[in-house]
Each structure stands twice: as structure tokens, then as C-alpha cells.
Amino acid sequence: MSNENLIQEIPEKADFARFLGKQKIDFVQRVVPQPGPGQLLLKNMANSLCGSDFPFLYNGNTEISPGHEIAGIVVKAGENTSTSAGTRGIVFLMGYCGKCRNCKQGNTNQCLDKQADYGFTHDGGYGSYSVINENVFFPIPDDVSYTQGTLLLDIMGTGGHAIKRAQLVHQSPVSMIVLGAGPIGLGILAMAKIMYGNDFPVLISDVVDYRLDLAKKLGGLPVNLNNGSLADSAAKHGFKEVDIAIDSSGKEVARRSALDLLAQRGTLICVGHGEGLQLKISPDLIATERAILGSEYFSYNELKGNLELYLKNRDYLDQIITHTYPILELEEAFRIFVERNSGKVIVEY
Ligand SMILES: [Zn+2]
Ligand SMILES: [Zn+2]
Numbered sequence: 001m002s003n004e005n006l007i008q009e010i011p012e013k014a015d016f017a018r019f020l021g022k023q024k025i026d027f028v029q030r031v032v033p034q035p036g037p038g039q040l041l042l043k044n045m046a047n048s049l050c051g052s053d054f055p056f057l058y059n060g061n062t063e064i065s066p067g068h069e070i071a072g073i074v075v076k077a078g079e080n081t082s083t084s085a086g087t088r089g090i091v092f093l094m095g096y097c098g099k100c101r102n103c104k105q106g107n108t109n110q111c112l113d114k115q116a117d118y119g120f121t122h123d124g125g126y127g128s129y130s131v132i133n134e135n136v137f138f139p140i141p142d143d144v145s146y147t148q149g150t151l152l153l154d155i156m157g158t159g160g161h162a163i164k165r166a167q168l169v170h171q172s173p174v175s176m177i178v179l180g181a182g183p184i185g186l187g188i189l190a191m192a193k194i195m196y197g198n199d200f201p202v203l204i205s206d207v208v209d210y211r212l213d214l215a216k217k218l219g220g221l222p223v224n225l226n227n228g229s230l231a232d233s234a235a236k237h238g239f240k241e242v243d244i245a246i247d248s249s250g251k252e253v254a255r256r257s258a259l260d261l262l263a264q265r266g267t268l269i270c271v272g273h274g275e276g277l278q279l280k281i282s283p284d285l286i287a288t289e290r291a292i293l294g295s296e297y298f299s300y301n302e303l304k305g306n307l308e309l310y311l312k313n314r315d316y317l318d319q320i321i322t323h324t325y326p327i328l329e330l331e332e333a334f335r336i337f338v339e340r341n342s343g344k345v346i347v348e349y
Contacts, residue, residue: 205222
């Protein structure tokens with residue numbers, strides 16, 4: 001359908017994915033919601049699959065349609081909005097208030113009065129339509145496809161933010177390791193290459209050949225943990241230590257071995273949720289002046305800079321998208337994604 005038709009012909013009911021648990025997904029017809037004041041109605045056009053969808057995939061959620069890496073087109077704007085119907089864009093998943101102390105400082109990923117997490121608490125991109133607050137919508141240029149637009153979210157956004165967190169404590173790193181070569185890990189790798197330059201060495205570990213091959217294509221130095229310890233494999237690449245370690249795996253053993261590989265004054269950034277980490281405070285932190293920081297998603301205001309980076313590096317970044325499926329094949333898309341022989345898997349309308 002043309003953009004005009006999408007705006008003029010909003011159906012009364014449309015398909016919304018329903019996650020039934022045990023990797024089963026079906027579609028039900030539901031009433032298309034109306035945008036309230038300050039809100040936009042989006043016709044969703046693409047959504048990228050994410051490991052954060054797994055609790056819904058395995059345990060089910062019939063309350064909402066998940067999907068939090070949304071690209072779509074505004075088909076109807078509520079009162080008190082300035083975005084016009086026909087605007088294409090992507091959705092920042094956190095419905096931030098814009099008024100609290102953290103939002104005022106630009107830290108919209110740390111909002112103290114969050115209204116929604118789109119795709120978690122409210123309908124997301126696996127339904128045909130979603131209603132969002134206008135302030136989470138970010139327009140994309142005409143020559144960036146919806147599918148490409150989703151790269152600005154968890155790939156560039158979350159990846160870039162993790163590196164900016166590291167920059168708070170380390171201004172002159174000469175090496176980095178990324179733990180886990182899933183989509184988030186690949187995003188961190190790609191953003192490190194873009195932000196520090198192609199010669200900046202980034203080791204990246206995993207156990208899945210497909211992902212390590214893709215990481216290598218993106219310029220990473222692959223570390224296959226099936227073939228030995230992190231320290232041994234890093235040594236084979238010529239690294240006895242690294243300045244920055246970023247964990248996207250959520251595994252304690254990964255964090256621990258990364259910390260042991262960290263140089264003095266190095267920093268470990270934790271992006272992957274999951275397990276814990278036992279610390280020996282004196283050797284781990286005090287004597288070595290290392291730092292450990294968390295990094296959660298990214299701030300809305302980072303999207304603008306990341307779009308500029310995308311436009312300069314689009315061919316490089318597009319390599320992260322390895323599979324696309326029509327939305328009605330969402331269950332199959334997840335089957336492929338779960339097998340881990342993929343980069344980003346994206347469903348399209
Ligand atoms: Zn995600
Ligand atoms: Zn806020």
C-alpha cells in the first residue's frame with residue numbers, strides 16, 4: 001500500500017501477534033486503537049527480533065503484542081502533536097516523562113516517572129499498529145528503509161551508549177573485548193569500529209561459529225571459547241590485557257574472565273542482564289583502579305548523532321541484518337533467531 005492509502009484507510013481491526021509460550025505465536029484481529037492527546041498512531045512496518053523478547057516467546061504474553069525495535073509510519077496524530085501523518089520513523093522504547101531530574105539532564109533512559117516500555121507494557125511492533133507518545137518517535141530520512149531504521153535502536157543505540165559509558169572513565173583506550181557476539185555484541189563491535197576507527201582492535205568472544213564469522217566480517221578479532229580460555233585466545237591475538245571489556249552475555253564466567261583480562265585503570269561495562277559477579281575488591285578494583293559500570297539502552301538524544309553515523313557507514317552496518325521475514329512468519333523468524341545462526345533478524349509488513 002502507498003503511504004497515502006495507509007493514512008486514509010485505517011481499518012477498524014487488524015492483526016496483532018499473540019505470544020502463546022513455548023515458541024508458539026499466532027495472530028488475532030483486534031480493534032485498532034486511537035491516539036490520545038500527545039500521542040501518535042503508528043502503522044508498524046518493521047520490527048527487529050531481540051533476546052529481550054525471549055521471556056514472552058517461552059512463557060507467553062497474551063495481554064499485549066511485544067516488539068520493541070519498531071519502525072513505522074505515523075498514520076494519525078492525536079491532539080497537541082506536531083508530527084504529521086505520513087512521517088516515517090522509529091520508536092525509542094522507553095516512554096519517558098520529559099520532566100523529571102534525569103529526563104531534564106537528557107538521561108531519558110533513566111526516567112524516574114516512566115509511562116511505558118513499548119513492546120513490554122504496551123503494544124509493540126509485532127502488532128500491525130501501536131499508539132506511542134510523540135516524544136519517543138524519531139523520524140528517519142526517506143532513503144533509509146524501515147528495516148534499516150531499526151539498526152538505530154538496539155544495535156547502534158545500545159552499542160554506542162555502552163562505549164560512551166566506558167569513555168566516562170577511560171579516555172585513551174588502545175584495546176577492547178566484547179563478550180558475546182549476539183546482536184548486542186555485534187552492535188558494540190560495530191560502534192567501537194566506527195567511533196575509534198578501523199584500526200582499533202576489538203576482540204569478540206562467542207561459541208557460535210556463524211556469529212564469530214559475522215564479527216570477523218565486521219572487523220572484530222574472533223575468540224572462539226570452544227577452543228580455549230578467554231586469556232589464552234586473547235594472547236594468541238597478541239593481547240595480554242585490554243583496556244575496555246563490555247559484557248553482552250550476562251554470564252558470570254564471562255564477566256569474571258573479562259575482569260581478569262582487564263588492564264590497570266581498565267573498565268568493565270555490563271550491558272547483558274543475567275547472572276552476578278563475585279568481586280575481590282582490593283585486587284579487582286582498588287589496587288588496579290578498575291571500574292565496573294552498568295549500561296542500560298541509551299538516551300533519546302543519542303539518536304540524532306547515531307543517524308549521522310549510520311548515513312556515513314550504512315553499507316558496513318547493514319551487514320548486521322542477516323535475515324528478514326514477512327510479519328506473518330514471525331514464529332519461523334524466531335525459530336531461526338533462537339538457533340543463533342543469524343545476526344539481526346527482522347520482520348517486515
Ligand atoms: Zn532489543
Ligand atoms: Zn522522566
